[in-house]
Amino acid sequence: MRQLFTYQVAEEHQAPTIKVGERVVVPFGSRKVIGIVIEQDAECNFDVSKVKSIATRLNDNFNLSQALVSFLQLCAHYYHHPVGDVFQQSLPILLRKIENITLTPPMVWHAQTLDDERQALVDKLAKKASKQFALYQAIASHSGISWVELRTLGYSKAQLNALHDKALIIEDEQVTSAFAWQEDTLNQDNKLRLSSEQAVIVSAIDASLAKFSCHLIDGVTGSGKTEVYLQSMENVLANNQQVLVIVPEIGLTPQTLNRFEQRFNVPIALHHSGLNDKERLATWLSAQQGSAAIVIGTRSAIFTPLHRLGLIIIDEEHDSSLKQQDSFRYHGRDMAILRARQLDIPIVLGSATPSFETLQNALTGKYNYHQLLNRAGKSNKAKIELVDMNQQQVEFGLSGTLKHEIKQTLNRGEQVLLFLNRRGYAPAINCQECHWLAECQRCDKPFTLHQKVGLLICHHCGDQLRVPPQCPGCGSVRIAPLGQGTEQLESRLEEIFPDNSIVRIDRDSTRKKGELAKLLQEISDKKHQLLVGTQMLAKGHHFPDVTLVAVLDVDGALFSFDFRASEQMAQLLIQVAGRAGRASKPGKVLVQSNYVDHPLLQDLVHNGYHHFAHQALTERKQALLPPFTFQALLRADANYPSYPEKFLRSLTMQPLDGCEFAGPVPAAMEKKAGKFRYHLIIQAKSRKDLHRAILQLLSLISNNELQNKVRWSLDIDPIDLNW
Numbered sequence: 001m002r003q004l005f006t007y008q009v010a011e012e013h014q015a016p017t018i019k020v021g022e023r024v025v026v027p028f029g030s031r032k033v034i035g036i037v038i039e040q041d042a043e044c045n046f047d048v049s050k051v052k053s054i055a056t057r058l059n060d061n062f063n064l065s066q067a068l069v070s071f072l073q074l075c076a077h078y079y080h081h082p083v084g085d086v087f088q089q090s091l092p093i094l095l096r097k098i099e100n101i102t103l104t105p106p107m108v109w110h111a112q113t114l115d116d117e118r119q120a121l122v123d124k125l126a127k128k129a130s131k132q133f134a135l136y137q138a139i140a141s142h143s144g145i146s147w148v149e150l151r152t153l154g155y156s157k158a159q160l161n162a163l164h165d166k167a168l169i170i171e172d173e174q175v176t177s178a179f180a181w182q183e184d185t186l187n188q189d190n191k192l193r194l195s196s197e198q199a200v201i202v203s204a205i206d207a208s209l210a211k212f213s214c215h216l217i218d219g220v221t222g223s224g225k226t227e228v229y230l231q232s233m234e235n236v237l238a239n240n241q242q243v244l245v246i247v248p249e250i251g252l253t254p255q256t257l258n259r260f261e262q263r264f265n266v267p268i269a270l271h272h273s274g275l276n277d278k279e280r281l282a283t284w285l286s287a288q289q290g291s292a293a294i295v296i297g298t299r300s301a302i303f304t305p306l307h308r309l310g311l312i313i314i315d316e317e318h319d320s321s322l323k324q325q326d327s328f329r330y331h332g333r334d335m336a337i338l339r340a341r342q343l344d345i346p347i348v349l350g351s352a353t354p355s356f357e358t359l360q361n362a363l364t365g366k367y368n369y370h371q372l373l374n375r376a377g378k379s380n381k382a383k384i385e386l387v388d389m390n391q392q393q394v395e396f397g398l399s400g401t402l403k404h405e406i407k408q409t410l411n412r413g414e415q416v417l418l419f420l421n422r423r424g425y426a427p428a429i430n431c432q433e434c435h436w437l438a439e440c441q442r443c444d445k446p447f448t449l450h451q452k453v454g455l456l457i458c459h460h461c462g463d464q465l466r467v468p469p470q471c472p473g474c475g476s477v478r479i480a481p482l483g484q485g486t487e488q489l490e491s492r493l494e495e496i497f498p499d500n501s502i503v504r505i506d507r508d509s510t511r512k513k514g515e516l517a518k519l520l521q522e523i524s525d526k527k528h529q530l531l532v533g534t535q536m537l538a539k540g541h542h543f544p545d546v547t548l549v550a551v552l553d554v555d556g557a558l559f560s561f562d563f564r565a566s567e568q569m570a571q572l573l574i575q576v577a578g579r580a581g582r583a584s585k586p587g588k589v590l591v592q593s594n595y596v597d598h599p600l601l602q603d604l605v606h607n608g609y610h611h612f613a614h615q616a617l618t619e620r621k622q623a624l625l626p627p628f629t630f631q632a633l634l635r636a637d638a639n640y641p642s643y644p645e646k647f648l649r650s651l652t653m654q655p656l657d658g659c660e661f662a663g664p665v666p667a668a669m670e671k672k673a674g675k676f677r678y679h680l681i682i683q684a685k686s687r688k689d690l691h692r693a694i695l696q697l698l699s700l701i702s703n704n705e706l707q708n709k710v711r712w713s714l715d716i717d718p719i720d721l722n723w
Ligand code: ADP
Pocket: 192, 193, 194, 195, 198, 219, 220, 221, 222, 223, 224, 225, 226, 227, 228, 376, 377
């Protein structure tokens, strides 16, 4: 529902004056629900006798601030999304429940004072139990750290209990006097001396505090961006202000969190998908009350109510996980910029492969553009080489060159990372006699074979079935996998390199809670020499002993119709390459392709990401594509193909000022889970034109006879046209 609802405030509820942001209980139909006051007026255009009254004012600790309410309204306005749903999606679930909320006071762990006996225990741990010792140190270096933080860092309850049983640590109520964290916030021990490049950036950010500005730190992986974030935060924290840090996937990269924990001895609140409802609310509250100095979280952390926010940092600003891809389709980075503007504070974006949008804003001087050209410390930049698959004997997707390089790397006692962005055993199976292909009926796409569990799974809708013993078409038993996924690569590698241990990291192998942390630990303990993985392995991990990275199949992205596919391919390639040779050992990156002469690949490999990006930006400018124009994508689907098409077409009958339509066209995945899907792109020269056009379209839709026969959704600034 797009509209708001009006209630009266009965006499007995009028004192103290009701405020914007208050949570109230209101009658809604036959139910009672939570409402949030977002506007008040002395007069009303409705028949007052019909306007219902607020039932209860909750008046607890959880009212929203005026600033948060207006920020959420801004977001709703920007995305033309129903304002109620924006509140719904951005608030912790418990705030939308009528039941009384009782939060137990936040608890934190402390180290006990060391006497001789305890010192002896700690010394013993240092020698015998490295994990427990690391946990002990994490706790001892803090004046109170929560179980949520420790858990996110990858420690287990068993380790915690072990330390507790030895009486080395104790749990206590967190002292939540707001802003008591100025003293001793900084652990000087591990603060690094900035390079002059870094120092310039830190002082530019320092000089811009307390007013809006946007900084891009453009620097290769390992160039010291995180160190710049850390040192930029010092002045903000010393000023009694809070810092919000957004990272793509915190659970995947506990190392980053660890750096923050080690540097600042301040209360840090976390916000990510690994928290339960109460933990989420606790984060929200500690942010609002100011007892948390730093909030670190994934995209939706942008909605936490930090009322003394002084700086926002977005790490890996190009990462597509910052964009929510269903219902309220917001971009965490863009909303963060909106928020910084609203609060008049600086925001820092960091990436080794900035998105073209951001890069364009930096190049035109809209953002402050900072580059870190060299890797910090001693390590060298990894070298990327193309391997022409047409010129090679290929066995199980591995070229002769690659196999040779893997052997050499293993002989030196170093690790190898093999990147293949396809999970499962094979992306299809077919009959070798009649060429029958196992396809999902609901999506018209091949089933992926998952051999270990003996299932065919549709990666688009999740449907699954047992692998048939014979071909349903001709009865032949010669059914074979087509193509290769990570599961198959893993088992092939076991055959080729029987003396080495192989680990696979993808969504399937890390489904179990805690499994990913365990596998990552095993990698850094060098239990495995060969690392096989999808996207998950490309993100933010530090593998100092990986000196060879291979991208097995880069070709898919070269021929996509989505103009963003090549941008994403380039980012992924550079990010994967960034995993190699982080320490002083030089790294090598091999990229296998059947199209090594493709101009995109050539440019990227020989001239680097920035040359590639400049080139692509020039092309986009000529083709009038974003970021030089502004797009919205209207998606529609229904059980019958004619409905969504007709629906979208009817909207294109009237021209819209300053806008052009592309479509309607069938979506790249025309059928998914039994629904037929169509796209209509609206493209405008200015954001204003786009905004006005969408308002017109929405009013057309509300009068459209098909609006209830199709399911439609609106995506402003879409980043993925494939679905
Ligand atoms: P990024 O965030 O760009 O990947 P990091 O800040 O993580 O880079 O730095 C990469 C490595 O270099 C880290 O191990 C870090 O400790 C080290 N490093 C960063 N800045 C410096 C510096 N000024 N002096 C020495 N080492 C540094």
